[in-house]
Amino acid sequence: MSVEVLDGATIVNFVHDEEAFNESVQARFLKLDTNHDGLLSYDEMLIELQSLRVFECHYGVDVKTDPDEVRRVYNAMLVQFDHDLNGTVDLKEFKEESKKMMLGIANGLGFLPVQMVLEEGSFLKNAVERELTKLAAA
Numbered sequence: 748m749s750v751e752v753l754d755g756a757t758i759v760n761f762v763h764d765e766e767a768f769n770e771s772v773q774a775r776f777l778k779l780d781t782n783h784d785g786l787l788s789y790d791e792m793l794i795e796l797q798s799l800r801v802f803e804c805h806y807g808v809d810v811k812t813d814p815d816e817v818r819r820v821y822n823a824m825l826v827q828f829d830h831d832l833n834g835t836v837d838l839k840e841f842k843e844e845s846k847k848m849m850l851g852i853a854n855g856l857g858f859l860p861v862q863m864v865l866e867e868g869s870f871l872k873n874a875v876e877r878e879l880t881k882l883a884a885a
Contacts, residue, residue, distance in 0.1 A: 748867065751875045754860045758853035760881075761874035762846055771873040772842045778868075786835040789825055796821050845870065 762768050779791050828836045828844045836844075849870055865872040 748864050749872070750862055751865050751872065752860050752862050753856070753871065753875050753878075755853035755856040755858050757878045758849050758856070758871070758874050761870075761877050762849050762853070764877060767873070767877045768846070769842070771870055772845055773838065775845075775868070775870070776838050776841050786837055787828075787841060788835055792825050792828065792836060793821060796824055849874075 761771075776787070779787055779795055781791055782788075825836075826832070828840055830840045830843070852871070863871065865875065
């Protein structure tokens with residue numbers, strides 16, 4: 748993990764850089780696809796969703812949550828990725844939904860810089876690294 752400064756433009760530019768974004772999405776997909784079948788099952792996606800700790804943490808403090816409620820929320824999130832509702836997520840579905848999420852984050856951030864703690868290999872960290880590489884090359 749590292750502390751980085753980013754804004755909405757950093758994310759938008761990353762998403763619009765097809766090569767960089769596709770490479771990042773594919774790497775994340777391959778990491779999640781633990782059985783290497785080219786599809787993400789509910790269990791494989793659940794690991795990723797749980798790592799976000801959406802309901803298990805409030806401003807960095809662990810909170811006790813109803814396991815049934817957490818399961819319902821994670822099921823709803825999985826459906827967002829599973830566009831054809833076949834019970835798995837393919838690379839195309841994963842990319843499309845990841846793109847929507849990243850652009851949603853960019854919209855929420857706006858264009859004022861913010862400082863965030865980012866996980867190595869995360870889409871946001873990759874966006875920052877891409878921007879730094881572009882600046883260094885200029």
